[in-house]
Amino acid sequence: MDQILGQHPDAALLANTNFKQAVKTPTRENRILDKIVTNFSGFYDQPLIDRFLPTKTVRMHYRDKKWITPVIKSLIKERQAAFSGGNKELTRKLANCVKKEIRKAKHDYYNDRVKKHKKENPAEWYKQIKIMTNMKNANSYKTVPGVDRDDTAVIANRINDFFKSVAEDVPTMDATNLPAYLPDPSPPLRIQPWDVYQQLKKVKVGKAVGPDMIPSRIIKEFACELSIPLAHIFSTSLAEGVVPKMWKRAVVVPVPSLKPPLHVSTSSVQSP
Secondary structure (H helix, E strand, C coil), X not given: CHHXXXXXXXXXXXXXXXXXXXXXXXXXXXXXXXXHHHHHHHHHHHHHHHHHXXXXXXXXXXXXXXXXXXXXXXXHHHHHHHHHCCCHHHHHHHHHHHHHHHHHHHHHHHHHHHCCHHHHCHHXXXXXXXXXXXXXXXXXXXXXXXXXXXCHHHHHHHHHHHHHHHCCCCCCCCHHHCCCCCCCCCCCCCCCHHHHHHHHCCCCCCCCCCCCCCCHHHHHHCHHHHHHHHHHHHHHHHHHCCCCHHHHCCCCXXXXXXXXXXXXXXXXXXXX
């Protein structure tokens, strides 16, 4: 080894042997073993690492999208450098690479982080989809100049007055001139009991009850007895153009936005 280092002082040697048996004298000061062990890392490892695996610094920001990767950030930096240098061809090429990487990153992010929530947690899935598509919550408050935003009745009347003012020059509509205005010269449609019976037999017994609190199993079981009075009610409703108030009611169960849901007075809830 001394001979090789003497002929090639810049060379690096890698020895694969048991030095405890090969070295019989202490390896200190100018001994060859110390040279090899001391110089190996600085001469061989670090230059090759710097050459083939150079260190790159990529700045990430907390506002970056969750699917943004260091590769995308690096490509964006190169694209901006090419744009600043006036290289249009390289800028266009790098811009296409950025779009391709973002598309791939979104696809991977959806499969790894979002897709699993579609059945397990639809609320979280929808939230992530809104983030990925850059959707923003629409402002549910309509502001009217000079009106308190919390006074919804006044806001509604102001909006109604505005729409009325748009059509002030239009003559008032005469409902009697409409061909569908009641009383119609032809008899109104009549609902037949057997049609009602067929629909009642299709009611799912496991379905939740309505505001009338009548179980679905009872409705299906007594479909024959209920079909005649219900057919009369349907036919009368069509003839008079009036829908019973009870039929306009529905049971709406709020979906809690917090898990587990808190008390209704303190919990943030959203309607389905």
